[in-house]
Amino acid sequence: MARGLKKHLKRLNAPKHWMLDKLGGAFAPKPSSGPHKERECLPLILILRNKLKYALTYREVIAILMQRHVMVDGKVRTDKTHPSGFMDVDEEGKFKLSRSAVSNFGRRAFHGHPIRYPDCLIEANDTIENTGRVGVIKNREKPKGSFESIHIQDATGHEFATCMVNVFTIGKGMKPWVSLPKGKGY
Structure with a gap:
């Protein structure tokens, strides 16, 4: 019997628009619950590490987030798996x-x-x-x-x-x- 939500996400079952490597590991970051659906969002860790190339590893992304450098929609986010979606803006944006x-x-x-x-x-x-x-x-x-x-x-x-x-x-x-x-x- 399952007890609660699934906390893991296999890399092969991740949404295809994340464009993850098949051989890059067994798991992918599962987005935490939030304002966007799981299939319509990108976790912050993928944005910082894979898309923007601000970090090379998982630990570097956590260090950046814990220094409170990342803002989504005007709020500081420290959750590495916070789901950022289509209409979200970073700290430079003034409107949405x-x-x-x-x-x-x-x-x-x-x-x-x-x-x-x-x-x-x-x-x-x-x-x-x-x-x-x-x-x-x-x-x-x-x-x-x-x-x-x-x-x-x-x-x-x-x-x-x-x-x-x-x-x-x-x-x-x-x-x-x-x-x-x-x-x-x-």
């Missing part, structure tokens, strides 16, 4: 992408923070991002008993459709308020 909500009440965004409208010039869902694709909303439709779908046109002129839950506002009209990758995400 959020889903715009029309109401001023407690509707929550992707990362759990409530969205409010402090500026009357912001319109909901002007410019959006869909897993790296950036475009402008052309049409919104909500069939009865189904999810709201949105038709988006990207910078190359291609149109695609997605669910409303996959859409994040990043600007107004054709002008984004955040820096975009080269090629504007297409």
